Amino acid sequence: MKKLKLKAAVSGFLFTAILMNSAWSAQEEKPGTGFAWKDGAEIYAKICAYCHEANVGPQIRNRELPAIYIRAIVRNGSRAMPAFRSSEIDDESLAKVADFISQKASQY
Ligand code: HEC
Known part of the structure; x- marks a missing residue:
């Protein structure tokens, strides 16, 4: 029961x-046809920073989070973190932004 x-x-x-x-x-x-982000930094700044640089989400840069973990969280969501589907962030862009975040930051 x-x-x-x-x-x-x-x-x-x-x-x-x-x-x-x-x-x-x-x-x-x-996003329109043929739309493409320039690089991981741009995707981070335009999508993730909206929450993650605004005290809505936790800091994710400079923590050396594994790229595979970041990709999984973005696709599946996690509690207050919304999931993003491939129509919102395609696989290639997601790989770029995950690599960008997992690297040690130089500009923040
Ligand atoms: C609408 C606001 C919002 C946006 C946009 C957003 N996030 Fe999040 N994110 C959150 C919140 C809130 C959490 C904390 C979730 C929780 O634990 O409740 C989170 C958590 C995470 C975590 C887990 C952090 C940890 O400490 O384990 C990762 C990784 C992450 N986000 C990556 C991203 C990436 C990459 C993007 C851009 C593609 C993004 N997020 C966009 C709100 C957002």
Whole structure:
């Protein structure tokens, strides 16, 4: 019985998460065709810094976080951190920004 309740709670949560996710991306999904970021620094400055340089999210630069960890968090989200789908940040851009963040910073 307990197990069944947990299952219902988990699927309820997933349903809400999926709904919220599509509401979020509906507003953001317009990069236009042929759009490309210049480099990881630009992606960080234009997307991540909005929260991560504004005390909304924790500091992520200069902590030598592994790039693979950063990529996983961005794709899946983590508590208050929203997930970004490939229509929002494509794989190549995500790899660039993750490398940029995991490197030791020179300009901040
Ligand atoms: C809308 C605000 C927002 C944006 C935009 C955002 N983040 Fe986050 N991020 C957060 C918050 C808030 C947390 C803390 C999540 C928690 O633990 O509740 C977080 C956590 C993280 C973590 C985990 C940090 C740790 O201490 O383990 C990583 C990695 C991360 N974000 C990467 C990124 C990257 C890369 C981008 C840009 C592509 C980005 N975030 C954009 C809000 C944001």
